[in-house]
Amino acid sequence: MAHMDFHSLTSLDETLEKLAAYGSDATLVAGGTSARYLIMSGQVEAKAVLHIERLAEFAGITLNGGARLGALTNMRDIAEDTAIIARFASLATAAGKCGGWQTQSIATIGGNVCGASPSADLIAPLLVQDAEIELHSQARGSRTVALTDFLVAAYKTDRAADEMATAFHLPAQPGESTDTYIKIQRRSAMERPIIGVALRLALDESGENIREVRIAVCGAGPMPFRASEAETLLAGQAPTDEAVRAASDAIIKRSTFRDDARASASYRAAVLPRAFAHALSLCRATIAGA
């Protein structure tokens, strides 16, 4: 193997300086659960590895009206955080289903999102929160981008070569709303999602009609996406079987299904409407029981 520089960094300034110097030759590695494998197997070419796991200031969860999660917050901490469980349940669930505890103890939200894998567990739950990502560079300071704009294509994001993701901002959510994440997998753990559905639901005062619903799906296209057509169809409607079916059809229309080692395209197409309907009924039950 060719020579590779390795720097273990402890401050943002130091990291941004190295990123500015190496540009696209650098690969950022936090827990390394995915990145090390990608480099060793030749899928990612890195002339320099910048180890950022020790930038402690970017690990941790702060609550405001919504929440700010440092990009180096690990999956286990997200899965076990009582405030995240209460207010952003879909995110806590997804983090707790991403690999085993050995992976979750060290894999970060920043790595999961910036890797932009089509099956990244945290992306769909973040999309239904209207999450934003904050990035820093030496040359241009900080900027904040909506996650929908940040994710460009499979394995491709809007992150510039000299930027590091530092935080995720989850805005305050509509009052009385709730969210959930359904992950369809063959075993109960250690799987990538065959289909994942994240859903956030707010009902109107009557408790009968949908005020707002946000739906994000993974495993149904090259990237997780917000099913905005289905969201529009359901807004202001009562979630009758007919309305849910119409919304389902809109999600399917937006999807492209593929065969892979985990499941066939036809299985995915069959299971997605059921996962969606299940997510919707779980959220309704939570609101009714609250």
Next chain:
Amino acid sequence: MQTPHPVTATINGREETFEVIGLESLMDALRNRLHLSGTKEGCREGECGACTVLLDGKPINACTFIARAAEGREIETIEGLQDDLSSRIKQAIVETSGVQCGYCTPGIVVMLSGLLRRVEAPNEALIREALSGNICRCTGYAQIVDAVLDVVEQKAAAS
């Protein structure tokens, strides 16, 4: 050719310095450089948990962790887990016949030590969840889960 780099870390309570190359995994460094072969090699990609060690008290797969990132950290391997709690876990696994081929056992004991240090009395669901990243092809897990429940029961009886 890559130049070897020295890494200094606390391994099982003792400061050790060893040389590693490139992105060599912590698992390879523990096994081949420090001759701590209790950390087992299974999948080499973070799927099986045979190489579980504690990094600053948290369970990780040593096979996906870059050894150079261990600089200055505290690592505990199966060889170092001689405390009362770990010993009780090992004894209980023997008594319930939770060992068959034994290859996954060190990783499972490390994971369970990490769990029981942090959670006083985990229930069966939590034990199973904690073990979800440790693959055992022989036992079917039932005896291992029973062993942990026995340890929890002993602890409750003793207090």
